Amino acid sequence: MIAQLINANKLYRTGDQTITALSTTSLQLNEGELLLIIGPSGSGKTTLLSLLGCLINPTEGKLLIAHQDVNQLSAREMATLRLNTIGFVFQQFNLLAPLTAEQNVAFPLKMQRLPAAEINRRTLEALEKVRMTHRRKNLPRTLSGGEQQRIAIARALVTDPKLVLCDEPTASLDKDSLDVVMEELKNLTLTGKSVAVVTHDPRLQRYADRAVQVKNGVVSQLGNQPADLMD
Numbered sequence: 001m002i003a004q005l006i007n008a009n010k011l012y013r014t015g016d017q018t019i020t021a022l023s024t025t026s027l028q029l030n031e032g033e034l035l036l037i038i039g040p041s042g043s044g045k046t047t048l049l050s051l052l053g054c055l056i057n058p059t060e061g062k063l064l065i066a067h068q069d070v071n072q073l074s075a076r077e078m079a080t081l082r083l084n085t086i087g088f089v090f091q092q093f094n095l096l097a098p099l100t101a102e103q104n105v106a107f108p109l110k111m112q113r114l115p116a117a118e119i120n121r122r123t124l125e126a127l128e129k130v131r132m133t134h135r136r137k138n139l140p141r142t143l144s145g146g147e148q149q150r151i152a153i154a155r156a157l158v159t160d161p162k163l164v165l166c167d168e169p170t171a172s173l174d175k176d177s178l179d180v181v182m183e184e185l186k187n188l189t190l191t192g193k194s195v196a197v198v199t200h201d202p203r204l205q206r207y208a209d210r211a212v213q214v215k216n217g218v219v220s221q222l223g224n225q226p227a228d229l230m231d
């Protein structure tokens with residue numbers, strides 16, 4: 001098991017108001033599993049993903065990432081856990097505009113202060129995995145949306161993270177690019193990585209091993225029928 005929420009919730013206090021962004025939830029994410037997180041706008045999906053990504057702490061309850069109790073970690077330890085264990089993929093790709101595809105992919109390895117030769121080797125390996133080696137010298141703006149997302153996936157997996165978290169990774173993509181990107185994410189699970197994908201898109205269901213729905217901050221398990229996801 002890579003991630004486990006145990007009776008965890010997330011409240012936000014603004015002034016005298018308390019918002020329950022996520023009600024008490026227990027959820028686990030296993031190795032080699034692709035989990036879909038679906039639900040309407042404002043329901044708590046990003047909050048759930050942010051918890052799994054060690055970007056925020058639960059207000060109550062426990063969160064274990066790679067067997068570490070996140071509540072016991074300092075901000076610096078959380079940052080190290082994120083850098084070494086978790087890869088992020090976003091709807092808008094979030095590539096750094098002045099850097100080439102290759103430099104974007106190499107970026108997390110530079111943060112890890114690895115030797116240059118190792119950075120080069122692993123960067124090329126990651127580009128190869130998403131079949132983007134031939135475009136490695138391009139700037140992001142010269143790539144299609146689907147290509148940019150494949151570069152973002154290469155960047156997410158270059159550190160060999162156990163967990164890859166994706167927030168609406170296909171929302172800006174056409175059908176063909178959607179399939180390519182989802183195939184890449186599915187391939188990651190075949191090598192034992194865990195992938196969680198927040199989406200509004202029921203077409204992603206065929207790539208999922210499991211789906212949960214978040215509604216008004218309440219997480220529930222979904223069945224495997226398309227109708228369940230269309231709800």
Ligand SMILES: Nc1ncnc2c1ncn2[C@@H]1O[C@H](COP(=O)(O)OP(=O)(O)OP(=O)(O)O)[C@@H](O)[C@H]1O
Pocket residue numbers: 012013014019020021039040041042043044045046047048
């Ligand atoms: N930092 C914050 N401070 C206060 N309230 C917040 C904060 N972050 C989220 N919320 C509230 O928590 C609830 C859940 O938000 P969240 O972003 O998790 O929803 P979502 O399902 O990801 O929505 P969307 O699909 O629109 O991105 C919303 O009511 C939101 O307004």
